[in-house]
Amino acid sequence: MSRRGSQHSDFNRPPQSSASSSTAGGRGRGRGRGRGHSAPSPPAQTSYPPPAQTSSAASLAPSTAAPPRAVAPVPASAGPGPSRPPPVQASPAPVSGSGAVTTTAPSPAVQSVTSALEKQLTLETSAPSSSKANRYPDRPGFGTEGRKIQIRANHFQVQVGVQEIYHYDVAITPEITSKKVSRDVIDLLVRAHRESILGNRMPAYDGRKSLFTAGPLPFEIKEFKVKLGDNDEPGASATPTSSRKKREREFRVTIRFASKTDLHHLIQFLSCRQLDCPQETIQALDVVLRATPSENFDVVGRSFFSPALGPKGPLGSGTEYWRGYYQSLRPTQMGLSLNIDVSARAFYEAIPVLDFISKNFRLDFRRPLPDQDRVKIKKALRGIKVQVNHGQNIRRYKVTAVTKEPLRALMFNDDTGTKKSVVQYFQEKYNISLQYTQLSALQAGSDTKPIFLPMELCQIVAGQRYTKKLNEDQVTALLKATCQRPREREDSIRQIVRQSKFSADKFARHFDIQVREDLVTLDARVLPPPMV
Template sequence: VSISPEITSKKVCRDIINQLVKMYRESQLDNRIPAYDGRKSLFTAGPLPFTSKVFVVVLTDDNRGSSSDSDRKKREREFKVTIKFASKTDLYNLTQFLRRMQLDCPYETIQALDVALRATPSENYIVAGRSFFSLSLGQPGPLGGGTEYYRGFYQSIRPTQIGLTLNIDVSSRAFYEPILVTDFVSKHFKLNFSRPLSDQDRVKIKKALRGVKVKLSHSGKIRSCKVTGVSREPLRDLTFMLEDNVTRKKVIDYFYEKYNIVLKHPVLPALQAGSDSRPMFFPMEVCQI
């Protein structure tokens, strides 16, 4: 499987393949539901009616709150998905290996079975490495500092002396609490929001939040973005260039005029999303982890 433009997120790749199955399952996939590993491999229980085919998939983001044509176009992304036949997985070789009548372990067959067994939990649970986590598997426990642990399980399929074995073990992993970023900063760093942060505290916040995905709901839409940094200036001094490339606007004034939001913590820096060349700034108090 290849997806164009290229996507690095396994979750987005799975969303694309799920949408492909919804669109083309009956007409192009011979009514088969494939098992997908989130990268390059896709398996089906039986042959597909083609050896190579390109599919056009339109993925709609979960941004809600506006029904205008321009916003709808912004939320839709088009991908080209190419599915090519690579090889046929033969269970006979695995059977012979388990009977000790074949020396070479058929790892490709075991990989196919492993992907098939991981397909459903990958859709229903949070995936981290080879483990799955969910609130349905047990109540989370506090770890302090704005973090908590989720319960889950580890899963792998392995050939053993007694046959093919599904190995399942309990697992736990730390996650950020689903709270406002301002609450996280208060819990994790115990800072005073009445005065601007020092450079040392700003760097600590940047390290703690870089790469974390936050939700934005200030505009009435449900959006998400990944934190790439923290602004050097506090919100009260932070400005950005408008579309006319002439006028600079204060972030505080923009949020008040655009969304009627009076920011409560103007001395805090803003979270940065996007690249350094085209940054986007969001106040911490409108961002939720």
């Protein structure tokens, strides 16, 4: 719905010629000579228009005042002459000086021009201080042209039973940049303290700084300590070892009351009784409906992706597409509506690193990597998470670089301080004879404490979205795989809603939110084809 600001047509009207002309009244000069027997007549007395009696808006126009004119006084000793109207005194007569200053009333023509300008330049009501003070224009109608039909839209009506939503600010120390890790921390906190400190509430967390509940928590502010097992960050040793104990990181979580949201304002807005859209309330309800899929699927923006949501397929160059769906809560003329649509996105294939390199670069693994190829591989793999499966535990690492030296030349100090090669370490520790020792190694960790990973033992972790620009072949393959007819698209959306099971969703039930599983039916019109 669009809003048009109110316009005053008077400001768009061209200025009146009678008021804008500076020559409407001339400056007259009157001369008279005394005919008496005494001293010569006094000099001409200049009269001015009366003091301004109009509004400040009218005084802005210089042409509204009567033009000055000279009035010659008639001496008492003069003989009878033609009659003239006496001057109007605006102030007491002066007691000194060579002449008396008098004023005359403006002519009727000047008064009419002044009155017209006052009406044009004076606003009847003051301008609104905000655009929200204006009312939405009424919809003129729903159309009359064309053939009337009914269509189904990918919207699902939502009913909310809860009356109040409580908003709490969340601060996690040390700060976490990953939404997934933040959700894991809050999930551990809720599972540990829900039935006790949290008053049996089911908080909905947005992954950042906000947490919402369907009722108040038993405290205004409280700090918790949460210990999270770390399986993603590399350890501090020089080489990967499966015997390393799993680290635990401790976080301090502070939950502080922020505000309380009354759904009465949302109801007033949906019924067109309030112009200001309560975005905070809609955002809170949207977070509630997104809480469960955020736990189960990979989140990218406002979309969710998973191999469980549909078949995946290759895009080439070590990438593949995953199917998913977009979800957003919207206010509509019918009330709250959940918009759901199918989507697809490129991800890295969960394949060995050497296979990924083979699909992107034509290299002979029996020879050392040329420096230019090493730089290309570093650019392609930097930031990607890989996992090694040679030990008892699966360890994951984020690639930071590719070594300049081949694997057989890399040396490090083990736990006892003995210097040995990486090739020797894997032979003694895991009984693995590395084959491609002439290749460079992947490097994880920091520059001061690097972790060297043989490429032949690494595999790309599944579920990592491909953020680089797709090439032409990849775009073509993605469009071909995801293009659907309307009936197929509708069936896919229905399947997504059935899999979501909103009626059994723990967060939706706690907030008393109901989502209908039927697509919304709308009136539409088929317009006749235009004449060409």
